Amino acid sequence: MLMLPELIIVATGFILLVLDLFLTEKQRDLLVPLALAGIAAALGALWLTPDHGVLLGGRFAMDPLAWWFKLTFLIAAFVTVMLTSGLLESAAPEPRKLHSPGEFLTILLFNLTGMLLLASTRDLITLYVALELATIPLFLLAAWRRDALGGEAGLKYMVIGALASALMLYGFGVLYGVTGTMRLDAMPALLHADRTTLYAAALIVAGVGFKLTLVPFHMWAPEVYQGAPPPVTAWLSVASKAAGLSVLMLVLFRVFRPFLHDVSFAIAVLATVTMTIGNLVAIVQRNILRFMAFSAISQAGYLLLGFLAGGSVGAAAMVFYLLVYAVTNLSVFAVIILHNQQTGSTELTDYRGLSQLNPLLALALMFGLFGLGGIPPLAGFVGKFLLFSVAAQAGYHWLVGVAAVNSTVSLYYYLRLVRQMYIEAPAEGAVPLKPGWMLSAGLAVTTAASMLLGVVPTVYESVRASAAAWLQSLGQ
């Protein structure tokens, strides 16, 4: 019962894979609704899953925060499949069409399984295997289009990702050597504040930093975001980042918790560098996917602020911001995917005049960008406010200043895109985009969520309560 969402997703993946063999090209259009049904069933199962419990001798455990992570992964997958539907159908425009929809969806679902398992792992073996399952399929998805750009993106992602996982694995080895146990919960009592612990922590953080695009480890992000098909980029920027955060929380809060306070300055520096570089480099980008890559890097910097406070406040702020970031980023990507699908362009300047051609799409994109920038009534503001207040409570007032300046800088480049849409005139002979109903539904839902999450206090209250319960389950 505890593992039901994962099992449903695996089963759906296999059904799609086998069914794909017997369908004609036209009938394969059925695979997208089938995948959506599977993910919806998993969401239902997650709703019924208790948020406490242990399976497989303690190697798989549910806790209240893991529940929220799984919710984020499932929602992100559901919306991503909705946004991809236009590119997977048999009638999709040829050069940008994603071939073999059955295999694409299967790999996406297996990737999702890895992420779902990741949130529940409690020992090094399951953590490593789940993490690789949450990473390796992404290499394939990034290289899905067999063109020069896709291959290059896939190769770069694969090599750097494998190096990151080797570093992390070496860190796990050191951790195992120091403690003599594989169980994450038993580790804090066996660790001492010495160089070996720091060495293991540094290797592991370097490995996770790759997934979370923290700054010295972010070099792959702009290249892969640009070369991968836009729906995969959307999935990468949301789900892969959420997976990275769930590992980092597992490692920092569960294993290195006694030392978290000692390294908070290092975390503050990492956050500063990540958000500053992300925001400054985003200003000069002309390609919208690279632009979104640097935006995503800076968002990872904000997320890190939650680690400055060891208590449940930091965890709650991070999980809430992750949820908000996921829906907001997906709403932005919905328009980017549609624009790329119908014009084939990824240039920022090709969005000029969108407000005259497609007023509703332009409005939705503007709300999404404002949410990412953190403009008040939108959820992005509330999420950032909570994160900044965690940093302030931990005594890092200078960091709050840096983060606030960074938010302002980020507004500058988000507004560059808004300016293209609202002030510039449309190009000669530009035609309005025609969104499919599934993409429109995905866009409507995520845009609505990115507004309501900030206004309706229930969601944050539940996250907060879950974080408090989770802290108690840590037993400290």
Place this chain on the structure above:
Amino acid sequence: MADFLTAHAPTLTHWLVLTSALFAIGLYGMLTRRNAVGVLMSLELCLNAAAVNFVLFNRYLAPTAQGGAERLDGAVMTIFVIAVAAAEVVVGMAIFVAMYAERRTVDVTRLDALKD
């Protein structure tokens, strides 16, 4: 000869120097190799260095840490590492083959199509 070997049996430190060296060589190879397949081979060295670490720690540390009970966690981890490394290489080679068909090269220094 046998006496000499028993008297100079390698300790954990020696083995750790070996795995560190192996990892460093792999890292060096990943950074300097121009052929993508060479990069992949260097990556294998890194992963294997980490895998050997687990066997070592299992052999030298885990039995005492667990009150003398025989534990095989580290050895089991190594098997998983080998399996995952194989999956990683398969995916990597698939991508390289697809890229070779498109560009007729897997020279990593010539991958510069992605830029702003």
